[in-house]
Amino acid sequence: MTTANINVRVDEKLKKEAEELFNDLGLNMSSAITMFLKSAVRYDGIPFDIRRTSVNAETLDALAEYEEMKKHPEKYKRYHNFSDLVKDVDNEA
Structure with a gap:
């Protein structure tokens, strides 16, 4: 199998930390990157969640509502216990 070079620029600290991790796992950088690429091809995408x-x-709307509720608690119904809240929700449904 013919190999090809890939040049990647990364933060120096990240590279050092990754090399230490891979070394502890018995891998070198090239092997780890090859494993990632094979996994991505097999997965047909990035093999982990990206968010x-x-x-x-x-x-953002929920956070704004929360801030409004904190500023003006008198505008909102309050409950002394969870069962009162459930009863009120049941009555409104």
Whole structure:
């Protein structure tokens, strides 16, 4: 099998930490990257979840509502226990 070179630029600290990890696992950087590439091809995508770090609009709306509730608690119904809340929800349904 013919091999090809891949040049990747990464943060120096990340490279060092990754090399230490892979070394502890008995791998070198080339073997670890090859394992990742084979796994991605077999998976037909990135072989782990990739998520955005920012919150979506629904979450932003919920956080804004929470802040409003903290500022004006008198506008919102309060419950002394969970069973009262459940009764109220059942009555509204």
